[in-house]
Amino acid sequence: MLETLRQIVQEVNAASGLEDALGIIVRQVRVAMGTEVCSIYLREPGGERFIFRATEGLNQEQVGLASLAAGEGLVGTVAEREEPLNLENAESHPNFRFFPDLGEEHFDAFLGVPIIHQRDVLGVLVVQQAEHRRFDESEEAFLVTMSAQLAAVIAHARVTGAVDSDEVAEGAPAKIGGVPGAPGIAIGTCVVVSPIADLYAVPRKTVKDRRAELHAFRFALDRVREDIQGVADNLGGELSPEDHALFDVYLGILDDSSIGREVVGLIKAGQWAQGALSKVMIEHIRHFERMEHSYLKERAVDVKDLGTRVLSYLQASTKEEQVFPDNAVLVGEELTASSLGEIPREKLAGLISVRGSGNSHVAILARAMGVPTVMGAVDLPYTRLEGRSVVIDGYNGTVHLNPRPEVLSRFKEVVDSDLELNKDLESLRDQPCVTLDGHRMPLWVNTGLMADVVRSLEQGAEGVGLYRTEVPFLLRERFPSEEEQRQIYRNQLEAFAPRPVTMRTLDIGGDKSLPYFPIEEDNPFLGWRGIRVTLDHPEIFLSQVRAMLKANDGLGNLRIMLPMISSVSELDEALDLIRRSHREVVQEGVTTELPSIGVMVEVPSAVYQARALARRVDFLSVGSNDLTQYLLAVDRNNARVADLYHSLHPAVLQALQEVATAAMAEGKKVGICGELAGDPEGAVLLLAMGYDMLSMNATSLPKVKKALRNVSLVEARELLAAALQREDPAEIHALLERFLAEHGMERFIHNPVD
Ligand code: PEP
Ligand code: MG
Numbered sequence: 001m002l003e004t005l006r007q008i009v010q011e012v013n014a015a016s017g018l019e020d021a022l023g024i025i026v027r028q029v030r031v032a033m034g035t036e037v038c039s040i041y042l043r044e045p046g047g048e049r050f051i052f053r054a055t056e057g058l059n060q061e062q063v064g065l066a067s068l069a070a071g072e073g074l075v076g077t078v079a080e081r082e083e084p085l086n087l088e089n090a091e092s093h094p095n096f097r098f099f100p101d102l103g104e105e106h107f108d109a110f111l112g113v114p115i116i117h118q119r120d121v122l123g124v125l126v127v128q129q130a131e132h133r134r135f136d137e138s139e140e141a142f143l144v145t146m147s148a149q150l151a152a153v154i155a156h157a158r159v160t161g162a163v164d165s166d167e168v169a170e171g172a173p174a175k176i177g178g179v180p181g182a183p184g185i186a187i188g189t190c191v192v193v194s195p196i197a198d199l200y201a202v203p204r205k206t207v208k209d210r211r212a213e214l215h216a217f218r219f220a221l222d223r224v225r226e227d228i229q230g231v232a233d234n235l236g237g238e239l240s241p242e243d244h245a246l247f248d249v250y251l252g253i254l255d256d257s258s259i260g261r262e263v264v265g266l267i268k269a270g271q272w273a274q275g276a277l278s279k280v281m282i283e284h285i286r287h288f289e290r291m292e293h294s295y296l297k298e299r300a301v302d303v304k305d306l307g308t309r310v311l312s313y314l315q316a317s318t319k320e321e322q323v324f325p326d327n328a329v330l331v332g333e334e335l336t337a338s339s340l341g342e343i344p345r346e347k348l349a350g351l352i353s354v355r356g357s358g359n360s361h362v363a364i365l366a367r368a369m370g371v372p373t374v375m376g377a378v379d380l381p382y383t384r385l386e387g388r389s390v391v392i393d394g395y396n397g398t399v400h401l402n403p404r405p406e407v408l409s410r411f412k413e414v415v416d417s418d419l420e421l422n423k424d425l426e427s428l429r430d431q432p433c434v435t436l437d438g439h440r441m442p443l444w445v446n447t448g449l450m451a452d453v454v455r456s457l458e459q460g461a462e463g464v465g466l467y468r469t470e471v472p473f474l475l476r477e478r479f480p481s482e483e484e485q486r487q488i489y490r491n492q493l494e495a496f497a498p499r500p501v502t503m504r505t506l507d508i509g510g511d512k513s514l515p516y517f518p519i520e521e522d523n524p525f526l527g528w529r530g531i532r533v534t535l536d537h538p539e540i541f542l543s544q545v546r547a548m549l550k551a552n553d554g555l556g557n558l559r560i561m562l563p564m565i566s567s568v569s570e571l572d573e574a575l576d577l578i579r580r581s582h583r584e585v586v587q588e589g590v591t592t593e594l595p596s597i598g599v600m601v602e603v604p605s606a607v608y609q610a611r612a613l614a615r616r617v618d619f620l621s622v623g624s625n626d627l628t629q630y631l632l633a634v635d636r637n638n639a640r641v642a643d644l645y646h647s648l649h650p651a652v653l654q655a656l657q658e659v660a661t662a663a664m665a666e667g668k669k670v671g672i673c674g675e676l677a678g679d680p681e682g683a684v685l686l687l688a689m690g691y692d693m694l695s696m697n698a699t700s701l702p703k704v705k706k707a708l709r710n711v712s713l714v715e716a717r718e719l720l721a722a723a724l725q726r727e728d729p730a731e732i733h734a735l736l737e738r739f740l741a742e743h744g745m746e747r748f749i750h751n752p753v754d
Contacts, residue, residue, distance in 0.1 A: 001142060004032050007290070009149050014286045018157040022054035025125070029146060030056045033139060035127040037107055040115075041068070041075050042123035045158070045172065050079055050123060052102070057128065059103040066099055070121075073097035078112040078124045084144060086111045088134040104128065111135040113143045117151040118177075118640075122158070125150075155379045159401075173402045175754070176380050178352070179642040180397040181363035181373030182699075183750070185414050186350030188327030188392075190385040193339050197312040199285075199304065201333055202278035203386035206270045217263060217273040220313035221254055224306065253306055259284060274314050281307030324348075329390055331382045335362050341475075345369070345451075350392045352377055352399055357645065359625045359636035359675065361512060367678070368452050370699040374399050376639020395750030403754075410753045421747050425702035429460045433705045437712040441687055443705055444502075444695040446673055448472075453495045455698040460705070464501040465621065465695020466561070466673035467492055469544065470508050478516050479540065485547035489558075497557045502598065502621070502673075502695075503548050505541060505574075506534050507563040511637050525635065530564025535573055545581040549592050558595040561621055566603045568612050575616065600673075602626035607655045610662035614670075620663045621695070624674025628652050646729035647676045648736070653685065653724060660689045671695055680707035680748045681736040687713065688720035703748060710743045 008028045015021035022040050030038035037057030041050040044067070052058075052066040068076040077095045078085045087093055090110035098104075107128035115123045125147045127135070135143075159174050192203035207213055232247040254260050259280055266276035281303060288300035322342075327349035332339060335353040340362070351366055351373040358375055366373040372394030380399060391400040391411050400407065433441045445461040447453060448471030456464070472480065472488050480488070493501050509529030513519050521527040534541035545560065552558035562574050575597065582594045599606070599613045602623030606613060614620050624647060629636040631652055634645045646652070656672070663670035671693035676682035678700030686694060687708060696704060719739050726732045737749050 001138075005142075005145060005149060008032065008146065009153065010286070010290065012150060012153050014283075015157065018154075019054075021153065021157045025150060026054045026056045029125070029127065029143070033127055033142065035129050037104075037126070037128035039126045039128075040123060041079075041126070042115075042154070042158075043079075043121065045174070050075055053123070057107075059101055062099070062101050066102055068097070071095075073099075074110060074112055075124045075126065078114050078126075079121050082114050082116065082121060084111065084113040084140055086135050086140055088132055090128070106130050108132045109135060111140060111143060113140075113147045115147045115151050115154060117155040120155075122151060122154055152379075156381065159379050159381055173400070173404050173407070176377050176399040176401070178374040178377035178380075178397045178399060179357050179639055180394055181351065181353070181356075181358050181360075181375040182366035182369075182371055182394050184350075184370070184372030184394045184418060185411050186327070186329055186372040186392045186394070187408075187411060187415065188329040188349035188390065189325045190331045190352075190388045190390050191324060191328045191343075192382060192386045193330050193332035193335060193342075194383070195333065196315060197308045199278045199281050199307050199311060201383060202274045202311070203382075204275050204384050205272045205386045207272045210267055210270065213267045213271075213273040213276075214264065216314055216317055217267060217277065217310075219317065220273075220310045221260065223313045224254065224309045225251060227309065250302060250306070253303060254310070259303075274311060274318075277307060277310055277314065325387075329392060331380070331385055331390075333382065340365060340369070340371075350374075350394065352380065352382070352390075352392055354378060354380055354382055355637075355639065357635075357637050357639050357642045358397075359629070359645070364446075364625075364675070364697065365448065367675070367699055368446065368448070368455070368697040370455075376642055378639055393753065396752045398752065407754045414750075414753065417747065422702075425706055428702055428705050428709070429458070431460075431705070431709070433708050435687070435708055435711055435713050435716070437714060439687070439713040441691075441708055442693045443701050444500075444671070444673075444693055445698045445701060446695055447492065447698075450491065452698060453492065456701075457495070459698045459701045461496075461499070461698065461701060463499040463693075463695075464492070464496055465671055465677075465693060467501055467503045468507065469503055470506055470512055470514075473506060473508070473514055474512065476516075479514075482543040482547045482550075485544060486550045489548050489551035493551055493555050493557055497555050500557050500559055500596075502559040502561050504561045504563050504600070505531070505544055509533055525629065531562050531570050531574060532564065535570060538577060541574070541577055542581055545578050546585055549582055549585045549595070550590050552592045552595065553590045554592075556593065558592070559598060559619075560595050561598040561600055563600045563623065564602060564626070565599050565613065566605045568609065568616065571599060571613060571616055601659050602674075603630050604655070607658055610659045611666055614663050614666040614668040617668070619669040619671065620659060621670070622656060622659055622672040622674060624652070624656070624672055624676040627655060627674065628676075631655060647674075647679070647682065648685075648723075648732045649729045650724070650727055650732065653732070656686070657689050657724070660691055664690055669693070678704060680704055680740065680745065681733070683707055684711055684716050684736070684739070685720050685723060687711075688716035707740070707743075707745060707748065710745060 012021050012024050015024055026038040039055040039058055040053050042053045044051050049067040049069055052062055070076050071080040087110045089108045090096055107130050109129040112124050112126040114121050115125055159176055194201040262280045263276045267273055284303050285300045291297050324343050324347040328347050329350040331352045334355040335351055351371055353375045354377055356375045363373055363375050372392055374392050374397050377399050391403055433443045442462045444463040444465035445456040446466040447464050448468040507530045508514055509519055510525045519528055565571050596618040598619040598621050599617050600621050600623045628647050634641050660670050669692045672691055673695040677694035678696030680703055683694055683704045723732050740748055
């Protein structure tokens with residue numbers, strides 16, 4: 001059964017579009033289950049009716065015509081109840097509805113299972129048989145498993161259908177769900193970012209200059225032939241003639257008479273060389289993978305290897321030529337911080353990443369840069385989007401292809417209103433952040449890139465609450481030396497002096513791995529991360545702290561902060577190392593006091609030990625991004641569980657209150673540097689909890705300032721008291737939205753446009 005399932009899913013995955021995929025499913029499931037009929041009903045895009053979309057065994061002419069509402073007929077009943085329906089005599093069921101043209105009258109036995117993707121009922125998969133019998137348990141289990149596996153493929157194919165205008169009526173609107181990455185609306189043109197040499201991530205493109213593409217392809221082929229010939233020659237003495245012949249077979253795969261010819265054919269038809277190569281190679285890889293014979297199956301690996309080699313040469317030859325359109329929206333499987341560096345900022349309108357979530361580091365950087373971003377758009381057929389126009393809604397985490405004119409104009413209105421709001425906010429730049437009843441709340445920024453510095457100062461930042469030192473580490477090919485680090489840190493400290501700059505010691509692990517220091521773990525967020533790594537490598541920690549202290553020479557605005565502390569012993573150890581470094585650099589002639597030292601509270605144990613930690617240091621700073629992930633056991637990078645990641649969850653609010661109270665009890669300052677600080681709703685609650693400072697990305701700062709200047713501390717406390725009474729995050733969210741609206745801040749609330 002497992003093998004049959006695997007084969008069907010694989011074949012459906014390789015389908016060219018939705019119609020093809022549905023056709024394969026009904027054909028193959030009918031054969032696998034030995035039934036007379038297999039049909040699929042799919043919910044119409046944007047509607048509620050279930051349309052008869054594919055069949056083997058019923059009247060093909062009714063495909064696309066017959067349809068049922070949820071709850072109507074047996075199919076509608078399956079859809080409504082979201083569970084299988086297994087009947088030996090369909091007609092005797094009270095909900096049975098007869099469709100004269102379908103040709104169902106001969107079939108008594110009926111088994112229908114819902115097709116559900118991310119809680120959404122996409123359709124119903126049905127098998128029918130003339131024999132008067134109930135399908136047995138194993139048949140039902142097979143169909144349920146099949147449907148569960150196919151749901152994601154169908155969801156994906158549905159969107160793909162909207163992208164390929166030859167599949168569905170041209171320009172069919174499609175809305176693809178993801179999660180909010182960075183706020184704002186972007187209307188622009190897709191530029192697909194593909195990882196180097198990944199045959200499966202090559203964007204589709206057509207070109208005019210076919211000769212140039214043919215030339216590039218032949219050139220790349222020649223280089224690969226030379227490489228392989230070179231390897232064969234090097235091994236010449238060690239190989240038997242038979243072994244040597246294997247290289248000829250290998251090279252033969254790319255011959256003009258076989259795969260090479262197919263690629264050339266597609267290029268001549270107008271595709272660009274990389275796209276043509278990827279299409280042909282993937283088809284051949286799938287073909288070999290499906291083979292029964294293990295020797296032939298193995299050939300898939302060879303074909304993939306050869307294809308990848310040719311692709312690398314093609315990519316190398318086009319690298320320098322990339323020209324970005326205006327309002328470019330970068331789209332990729334998994335965008336990284338470095339992909340942002342490849343495009344000039346003035347060309348960049350937005351980002352869409354198929355993987356990752358709003359708390360992935362690329363999203364955090366995007367927020368700092370003010371680039372609207374959608375993360376976790378898992379159903380987006382991103383390789384087909386090159387050059388397509390797209391709208392991204394970074395407030396609600398949705399991507400819109402071919403939006404209807406009225407939807408597009410509503411998006412344009414939001415863009416205009418955002419521009420207007422930003423102008424309003426600019427006037428606040430030099431105003432202090434003071435509540436209506438005179439309470440002062442310092443607003444600081446989170447930084448990492450040098451570019452953040454200018455933006456932060458422009459927005460009126462009063463200090464840096466979190467300088468992510470791993471960012472310069474991530475952008476290098478080896479650990480920076482102590483002197484290199486000193487210079488980087490000096491730039492930060494000087495740029496903000498006399499304002500304080502809080503430097504966090506290296507926080508790698510989790511989703512931040514250095515290319516030159518790979519950490520491979522099954523559970524990276526629960527593994528070797530943050531302070532755990534640097535305490536195990538005191539040489540890294542010491543040189544970083546020494547570099548920070550030296551950079552502070554004569555300035556005095558450095559603060560040091562320790563990430564991922566989960567017990568006091570880690571803190572004691574780190575404090576010893578910092579004090580030791582301080583003694584050393586002072587002996588070396590550097591003028592610096594021992595800076596303020598703080599602990600990040602970002603794991604639950606630190607919440608419960610907040611007083612013990614606070615006693616040992618000068619300040620606490622809550623890392624609410626990680627704290628939320630660990631309190632709720634929700635991976636901050638996983639789009640599948642992103643809707644469970646509630647930064648205003650009652651448990652999170654209680655933890656935040658507990659940390660603030662603990663710090664106050666020890667007479668220590670407490671701040672927050674997670675993304676919650678940059679959310680106007682969150683900021684009002686944090687003010688009420690007694691936080692002494694909020695640190696956020698530079699883009700959020702003016703909004704938070706506006707929000708806090710519009711409320712009084714007394715009102716904020718009343719709001720907090722009410723919020724702490726609520727048991728559900730949605731209720732808290734609704735309460736806060738109402739509060740913002742009542743205080744003239746509707747413009748900070750962004751409900752979906754359609
Ligand atoms: C946090 O976890 O809230 C935090 C500020 O650190 P980072 O996002 O860099 O993990
Ligand atoms: Mg963190």
